[in-house]
Amino acid sequence: MMETSVQYAWIIAILPFIAFALIGLFLHRWPRLSAALSILAIGIAFLISLLVSLAVFSSEGNLVYEAAARWLSMPGLQVDMGILVDGLTAVMLIVVTTVALLVQIYSLGYMHGDPGFASYYAYQSFFAGSMLGLVLANNFGQIFVFWELVGLASYLLIGFWFGRNSAKEAAKKAFITNRVGDFGFLLSILFLQILFGTLNFNGLAGEIAGYTNTGILIGIAILMLAGPVGKSAQFPLHVWLPDAMEGPTPVSALIHAATMVAAGVYLIARAYFIFSSTPQALLAIAVIGGFTALFAATIAIVQNDIKRILAYSTLSQLGYMVMAMGVGAMTAGMFHLMTHAFFKSLLFLGAGSVIHALHDEQDIWKMGRLAGKMPVTTWTFVIGALALSGIPPLSGFWSKDEILLGAYASGHIGLYILGTIVAFLTAFYMFRLIFVAFFGSGEGGLKAHESPAVMSVPLVILAVMAIIAGFVGSPLMNNVFAHWVSYPGAVHHNPSLGIMAVSSLVAVAGIILAWAVYQKKMVDVAAVKTRFNGLYQLLYHKYYIDEIYQWLIDHLIDGTAKVLFWFDVYVINGLVNGIAALTGMAGQVLRYTENGQVQTYAMYMFAGIIVIIGLVMMAGFAIVL
């Protein structure tokens, strides 16, 4: 039963799409039914994923199943639609279906009464289906299709409240920023097809192992990296993710944890045979990831919006994962992706619970005293924050430790130190949030009340996952995760107590500092702000990256556009309109050949025959002569 279940893995991706189609076509007038169908689809997908994963995991990662159907065939191009199930896929299936299922259940409460309830669930299903299709794909062509569908789904959901201008803008920003990365990704796919004639992962892995032109491989790897940099919001294409919180909060949870940003990291893992063949590309990945981790963490320290803090925290953690990939610790990166999915969706859903209770208040300074009013939300949130900060024995501790170990043991000492600093900052900004919003002296939380069970139960489940999900990758369970997800030639380093101790200590230090500053008010925050106003403003304005981009767009792109616009209006349009007018005139003239007279029609027919015979005879005589 379990081993055969992998053959039916394709159903996992199909189910949400069926739900999407049924809701979109027939059920959208019945919101409750739509929601039920959507949850049912992802629920069954979750159960199948569970069976599939158990089958894969119980084989210690040796079970690999691939099946494909020919989708398009022509000389020189064979395109397949297929599925590939291995340890990496199995982990992603579990993560995506678990988080999507819980988010959809949670949304029953959060989105209650929204006029777009049915379409919200249609989009949710579409989002989940796209991501699952991406995870199951066995070739780059297919992964790209679903990659784009994920982008489309995120666009629809971020802009779900399209009545708000900011939501519209955020949706556009997410879509366009992603397109920049997708462009590189698509180019790399085209190069792979041209060079190797296949896009199948296993086929390419074999081809690339024997390929020696490293220059081209580096080019392909860097182009492909553009995709994850966009999708997983790495510097410099990170700008869309913080704005993406304009969508409903459960959507943010989904985007930040399971279905959107995870796609980029997953792609690096899936295409690891390409990246690992060129040390240069790996180094680029590591540097981008490390930089993003630090860069985003420093921004998170000074933000006031609860979702914005979490958004920058996601950026920072994604940087961690990408950095892990870059230092050769692919397994650790995926491990962190998994644990992060649980605690980050927990944090976002917790934030949603708070925002819901406070009627859309998102400023942490206007909250306070929530702990007494919303005990479940508060304590699950604290668990999430402890996991994120890397406090043992919660899940984040184990995965973060694996990454730091990977960086240290592979000789990237700089990145190791950077990672440790980020760990400190992470603990600090998370507990700044908690001490201000949940335990602070603000009055905002007084009127709050705990969210309904459909919202709080998913929080509890995720909190449990945030605590225990890390054990599979810990020495306590012999690090079985490394058997599930790995790559040929992976080096596993023995756990180092020293690194564990250091990372735990800096995390605790961060928490204590936050406690001292924001709970005990030992330091006058306002004074520090004024003293280092320049730095504060720089961080608060996110290093002015958005402003720089805006300036570039205004001057470079708009300028170019103006020139092209002139060309378009006066040269191209002139030509096109001229041709169109001519074409229309030709149609007008030709229609007069049609006069309704049978005699005329017959005459044209015979004239046609005579002309053909005449022409053929002239040509024919030429041949005979």
Next chain:
Amino acid sequence: MQISMLAPEIEIALLGLLLLVLGLLLPHKGRGIMGTVTFLGLVIALLLSAAGFGQEEALFNGVYQADSYGSFFKLLFILAGLLVVLSGSAYIQRLGRRANEFYSFLVFALLGMVVMAAAGELITLYIGLELMTISFYILTAYLLNNELSVEAGLKYLILGAISSAVLLFGISLVYAVSGTTVISEIAGHMQFQPAMVAGIILMIAGFAFKLSLVPFHMWAPDIYQGAPIPVTAFLAVGSKAAAFAAFVRVFMLALPLPQFEWGLVLAVLAACTIILGNLVALVQTDIKRLLAYSSIAQAGYILVGMVAGNEYGLKGVLFYAMLYVFSNLGAFAVATAVEVETGSTSIEAFKALGKRSPMLAAIMTVCLLSLAGIPPLAGFVGKFYLFSGAIGAGYLWLAFVGLLMSMVSVYYYLMVAKAMYIGTNDDMTPIKPDTSTRVALWICLAATVLIGVYPAPLSALAQTAIQLF
């Protein structure tokens, strides 16, 4: 030889006779079941043809062929017939007491098509062609109180008779030189003589009339406009595909003549047809005339595949003919529904259809975009095969003409879409087609999208069917 190989033909013939008899026997009130009987009969024929797909057998010394090529087209005709019956039943019902013969003539026309596609001999082919054409003469003039319909029937009769004469003359010349009318034997007795060349050209002209290739196309718009709309739909799809089936079989198998490259003649005809069909379609204001010109242009595209004559081109001919059934009949089904509701076939009547009936408008748009060749719909894949075939065979200029004119076609197809979505209409009552029309529409929509997204199965089917060349 086994009689079971002719099972689809026999079943269709019996169905036609049964419908005639039923019409006489049943009381007036009981004739409501005629549509159902036709539908069930055609479903059985479809199953029989599908079961026969894959056999390759020559019957009666090659006079009749039971092969995959014929079976492919049989499936095509029967599907077209089914869709016409489904989408036209509301319209046909309005014909009142004469509805029963209407069904039987439809079935006889279908039988004629089937014979044309499977004929292995020129006279048999001609008989099939006449059976189809004569049924269509009657069907075209079926609205006796409608001047346009009667006029169209008469015009079709006169011009059809002329073209039949031309075709027969061509056949007789070919017979005179080769001494046989069996398609598979003609090539062996081929001689390069003026009479043979003239025979080939006259046969081209005869088929060109059925395919409405320029300059033999002039009947088409008048007849398409005048005929009852289900007849127009069947004429545009079925009759054309039948002519292609016979045309390709005869010319590819019987008439290869090294000294006379008739492919070039066809290429010129195709180019003229594509250009004229698309240009004149631009200025039409009546949906039936627009679709008439569009179908003239579409025949030109399909001819490109035959001109190419290679694997891709021929596969494209079959592939395109099949998808054309769904896309074109989908468009006609919407037009029928609109005419049943508003009594008008003017494009004006489509104004604000997007609000009156979003589903109809959406299906119309999808079908028209498919005809225009927009990915990911079926028409794109079809044109891709046809034009790749042409490029492969060295007809780059022809592929270029086809692509250029496809761009022009987007304009008039989108004019209909524009009327549906941007236009305003005083009458905003929703148009609700009956269930059978809705089923037909959904089939057309599903097939148009599915063939476009996943072309491999149909492509494989077409590949099997063209093995005989």
